[in-house]
Amino acid sequence: MISGNAVAGLLKPIKSNGMPQTIYIHVSEFCITCILFLVQKRVRAMEWSSCLSLFLAASTCVVKSQDDQMPPKMNSSFNNAYFYPRNTTLTAATINCKAINGQIKYEWKKDGDVIKNNKYVSVNVSTGTLKFVQMHDADYGTYQCFATNDHGTAISKPFNINESKLLPFPTSGFKEVNCTQYEHCKIPCRDKPPCIPYSQCRVVWKIGEGTEVEFTKRVGVDSNGDLHLLWSNTRDWTGLLYMCGVWHKQMNKSVWGSETYLRIVQATHTSEIRPFRVFRKNGTTLIGKKGVLSCMFAGYPSPEVEWISPTNKTIKDTPGKYEISDFGRVLTILQAEPEFEGDYTCKGKGKESDACSVFLNVTSAPILKGDNQMKDVTVSTGENATFLCNVSSLPMELPPSPPKWKKNGVDLDIGGGWKYIMIDNNRVLTVTDVQNVSDTGVYQCMSENSEGVLLKEAILKVNVSKLNSIDNLNTVSGSVNVIIIFLAVGGSILLIVSIVGIGICLVKRHRKGTYSITNVTANGT
Template identity: 65%
Template sequence: MDLKNKIKSILKKQEECKRELTHNTHTCDRSKTTNWSLYIALFLTASIYVVRGQDVQIPPKMTSTFNNEYYYPRHTRLTDATINCKAKNGQIKYEWKKNGAVVRNSQYVTVDELTGNLKFTRMMNEDYGTYQCFATNDQGTSLSKPFKVKESRMSSFPTSGVQEVRCKQFEHCVVQCREKRKCTPDSQCRLEWKLGQGTKTNVEISKRVGVDGNGDLHFLWSDTNDWTGQQYRCGVLQEQMKMLVLGSVTELKIDSASTVPDPELEPILRFKENGKAMYGGKGVLRCMFSGFPSPGVEWISPDNLIIKNTPGKYEISDFGRVLTILQAEPNYEGNYFCKGKGKGKTESGPQRVFLNVTSAPILVGDNQMRDIMVHVGKDAMFHCNASSLPGESPPSLPKWKKNGVDLVIDGGKYIVSENSRVLTVTDVQTPSDTGAYQCMSENSEGVLLKEAILKVMVVCCRRKAKDIKDNNLSRDWDK
């Protein structure tokens, strides 16, 4: 039962008790009428703080989340290049800044101060940079973490001659993607191998044929059918730009073997690649083994357990050659092992690959950057114990802001302690100290920005004890 209904219930019981006493019944203790009045007084005193905090508007609180980077191509008409910024608490006005300067509406960039949308219709060179959203109401300003808007790029292969590669049937063969072009971002780039002229015929990827992390094409054992008389071409597709560039032309020739290998050719490691994952993100490990017949791949965890497809944790793909670690946590970091497994008893020795789980600074401990309500004249404390994951470079000391503006730490109004991890706002007053307070720290992997709201409370509107018995009190709560 909430406070308002509880008081109404007590008042109702008080009236019932008065009627019983009037009719000389003994089911009601006369002293309880006084106790009820006392209970109501106590409830009203407590309610001052609750109601007072609810009735008054509080500073904004950012609700949108943002990527660390956004990529858009230069000098291209954009149809889906809007970044949304949303905050809660009251009527809010939005503002965007690039490299610290306010973003103004222009021919190709628009800012909607009511919805918070930042929209690009065409990217010019001056539009790339570091952006940040500011959400403001009468009580303060909330801000997003800074993020970068970068250029999507795709360059062409240099002009070069045809290279001949000669391999032997049943043995491993590799065709290099020479002078592979720069393509960004990685998430929008895909390497494809084409056969012959044009772009319609893809080289089929199979258990026997694969592409490594460098883009090189591997025949884990070679077949005479791999020599078709057509040239192999390495291609890079930039999906966002819908652009495919081809290059690195190779003519492949396969020399026939006189006999089929007997026994089978044991697995030999041809490629392996370590992986890196952001905390909560994905990390990719790769291993590729040659052999005849094509060997399988077995993955082993740092705990020395055989890895299988596990929803939410492990995903094995590309015919066993790729292990993706999902929703990476710090304890997932470590040495993983892969083995090439032949059809018989043949297998390779274990090959080590390392997964590095990393992160921007994180907050460690209890009561970190929590919203607080403090009485006028008291001190308010915010905690920002920023830390890097084990093995990472330590983060910078926290920097403190109020409503997006750097605080002047002079040992008076604002005091920092514990290596800047604690901010004390002394002798808080309203409305000057009410607002959104921000703590920022960074390391080699990114930026931490956390904020908390300080609401300064004023005790007021205490009622005298005699007012508790006034019938008007009951009418007030009925409204």
């Protein structure tokens, strides 16, 4: 609060001939809605041209940026799931939540309950950071971030935090595999233990206690972990056991098992063996993520591998689109879109060739179809506001659930009234007779299918009703003598300075940040 003496000290009269005057000034962009600044000591006399000084004095206390007047908007995206190991000191277990618009306070919830800081889990309410030092049973579950300012609450989509794990191989004796020189030989990785998440896991093989098997054009491992000698060499028989191992990158841990004794029978003669498929693996991926397909051909000598797209075009390494690895046996679509879905052809080529079909399924959580879906809306008091959330699934996917609606992270109370009207199986929400304080906020639409959850937000901003004349101002009485009112009027900003017993002046924003101050009347208010 600024005292009467402080205001009086800032007022420096500007010479006036008694006629209404307009003075143009340039200030930083701002938007204030219905702010009252009261000076409790009487200002007995004042030149109306001093409105400019009074405006500047008041604005130093109450002017805020336009963003400060808006509900928050979530600015972070989140994975469907995060994985951390149990009972391990974590060094990079931080999830950031960021929203824009004004001063924001953050809150995290797990399984619907607010997270309270402890020595293992902490939330920074100012930055939105969720940090784990060590995971325990109670820390795994469904998480969601809430970002709140004075005008509403934005929320993240819910996501899971699951346990990273790598179990040991079961105890078992070795087995023997017999193969013939130049022919295909497969050594299974028996009883391979679960390794979660798959993206952090890799199968490796070794011979004896320390010699790692090198993967080459002739030797490879499939996505099940089985080792393939695409044609067998007598040097593959060393007299030592082959062992399958699983390496977990995040946990920096490996486990070993599936001991196998390999015997290679020498061939009586050498002849070419035409390519033939010994492995293929279809792929499934989400829109925007990597899709991985694999195939493997045996033969002597080792076949070349070629990939052909669903549009019958030969695929080469293409930055940002395709990556071919593992001697041609693995094709990675780097950023999958629905048009990448389909049957890919994998060819094993020698003097003769063989081919197989490998399918890529591109899937997604529910998507929005159509124009103007979940767009921010600005309306005037008393008008209706409509939000569209036309959820759909990709072709060949199960349909999404009907949308559920929230406001500021809380389920809408539809009740039996007419405040909220939903039609088209909840895909259209109308907020009727919009009021500034009660209806301003962030509206959320949620839907899910077998592949994930869609959460989209839109802001409802309410304009204060237009001011038609100064007669709309309420009469002020009592000990309050100076009132400064900021009003949003359509697309403009109007500052009304009312001094009891003296008169009113108006300050209006013009384009490019220019404002005018006008002495309207010298009559009492």
